[in-house]
Amino acid sequence: MADSDLRADQEPLKREYEENPEAAQITLSATGEEQDDARSCSVDIGRAIYEAELHEGAGGPGGGACSGDLLLGALAACSQLTAQAVAESFGVDADVSVEASGDLDLRGTMGVDDEAPVGFEDLRLDVTVDGDIDEDTRSALRKYTEKYCVVYQTLADPPAVETNWTFE
Numbered sequence: 001m002a003d004s005d006l007r008a009d010q011e012p013l014k015r016e017y018e019e020n021p022e023a024a025q026i027t028l029s030a031t032g033e034e035q036d037d038a039r040s041c042s043v044d045i046g047r048a049i050y051e052a053e054l055h056e057g058a059g060g061p062g063g064g065a066c067s068g069d070l071l072l073g074a075l076a077a078c079s080q081l082t083a084q085a086v087a088e089s090f091g092v093d094a095d096v097s098v099e100a101s102g103d104l105d106l107r108g109t110m111g112v113d114d115e116a117p118v119g120f121e122d123l124r125l126d127v128t129v130d131g132d133i134d135e136d137t138r139s140a141l142r143k144y145t146e147k148y149c150v151v152y153q154t155l156a157d158p159p160a161v162e163t164n165w166t167f168e
Contacts, residue, residue: 006088040064057106068104068120076100078151079125086144087129094131100124123155 017024031044032052039054039061052067054060065073080098087094102123108116129141146152 006085043070055106058110068102071120072100072102072123075123075125075151075155078149079127079145082149082152083127083129083141083145086141086148090137090141092131092133092137092141094129094133096130097128099126101126125152 029046032041033044035041035051039059041052043050043052050070051064052070053062053064055066055068056062058066060066076098079100080096083096083098087096100123102120104120105113105116107113108118127142127145129138133141
């Protein structure tokens, strides 16, 4: 069980966002920085630094997370946390686990075949909920987890990506 009541922690935030919508507008950022080897980098999100490597199928060492792993990890983490928060808000006593997986054709990212896509072709999100939950609550848990998961929604309905390059 959590150390604090999530609903109680979120209530003043929700009130603030209703009264002052601008307070709900945030910008998250991550910064990649080159390491000694062109096959690895660090990613600084301001609160933590993650190491990333090219996948071994793209010439990387294969010992660390590749970009695809980090994307799937973000989907799994967001879905897991959202499902837990939704379950708690419904007063549901259940254990939730999430697995995200996806299929890539490395010929695309390696430039071997111009017809091969670069990026995930298929993504799967497997959510397991262990607990005595009635059918209506199961349906609501799924509906609201998918509705309020930031990463899920971003992947399901992707925004435009603005790219700026600076050469110094």
